[in-house]
Amino acid sequence: MPANLTQQYKKAEERYKVASTDEDKLAALEEMLREIPKHKGTEHLQGDLKKRVSRLKAAMESGGQKGGTKHVDVFHVPKSGAGQVALVGMPNCGKSAILAALTHAPVHVADYPFATDKPVPGMALYEDVPIQLVDAPPITADFAPPGLVNTYRAADLLAIVIDLAGAVLEQMEVCTAYLDSHKLILEEGGDAHLGRKTFVIATKADITSAGTLETLKELTERPFEYIEISSETKAGQAVLMQRIFQMLDVVRVYAKKPHEEADMKEPFTLKCGSNVHDLAYHIHRELADKLKTARAWNSPKIHDGQNVPREHILSDKEIIELHFG
Ligand SMILES: Nc1nc2c(ncn2[C@@H]2O[C@H](COP(=O)(O)OP(=O)(O)OP(=O)(O)O)[C@@H](O)[C@H]2O)c(=O)[nH]1
Ligand SMILES: [Mg+2]
Secondary structure (H helix, E strand, O other): OOOOOOHHHHHHHHHHHHOOOHHHHHHHHHHHHHHOOOOHHHHHHHHHHHHHHHHHHHHHHHHHHHHOOOOOOOOOOOOOOOOEEEEEOOOOOOHHHHHHHHOOOOOOOOOOOOOOOOOEEEEEEEOOEEEEEEEOOOOOOOOOOOOHHHHHHHOOEEEEEEEOOOOHHHHHHHHHHHHHHOOOEOOOOOOOOOOEEEEEEEEOHHHOOOOHHHHHHHHOOOOOOEEEOOOOOOOOHHHHHHHHHHHHOEEEEEEEOOOOOEOOOOOEEEEOOOEHHHHHHHHOHHHHHHEEEEEEEOOOOOOOOEEEOOOOEOOOOEEEEEEEO
């Protein structure tokens, strides 16, 4: 019997897939349970969802008990998705609003400064690729939370958030001075252990005055890339996500089992330059050495269905069929 899942159910399922915390996962699962059409054809799925809810609740409770004595580092943000982008900015510049607009993270957007006191991750989607954005407490000329440098050090990309309706030069000065003092900005030929690729999100474009961004670019001597957005009108958000995906330097590939359709729902993401063997290793460490042959589809270099060696470099959106011996 067909399940006839509703739009509401599918939306809740999407939220479940991109949820980065147990709380978000639980909320999405509970919504899936509420929204699932209750009939014979979905009985199995209903049972499955109920099991997942109770397992997650149990895990959260036992984790919570341990948490009573365990030290939790709020500045440590476990990675998930294709890459992690952490926001850097002065109070009230619009960092939390960016997460509110692009993710389901429970961030606090407020019209007063210092509303955010710890990093909060959320999942944004570029096409079918989940990318983690990290909201952060603000920095000022005199103060930044001491642990925050660890959050930034662990990220893949840093985004300096500039409020285009505020004092743009002061914000740029404060942010770059803070990042420089910790050697956090990766310069051309710099130390990739310390520095991170850094770009600028110029936000509140809807309430800026003409020429503000151009002035900022002219007077800032560093070769940052600037992406202009508004969290209010959503202008620039599609470009922002696309550029973040490109800056992360990853490819997405879809795995296919022999005689089955490819799984086009959840791509694997690997660093640019990865090959077929890397993909096999990524999927299953132990299987990688048993990889015999592979075939590729949707590749710019070869015909659909052609055999490829394990050294074949993966391109974005390629479909790879792995044959293990
Ligand atoms: N018009 C407009 N207002 C915005 C935009 N982005 C944020 N705001 C407003 O600016 C204020 C501050 O936004 P937040 O996102 O809370 O700022 P923040 O950088 O997280 O602030 P802290 O947590 O103090 O560091 C709020 O009143 C938002 O509604 C935007 O793109 N356009
Ligand atoms: Mg905030």
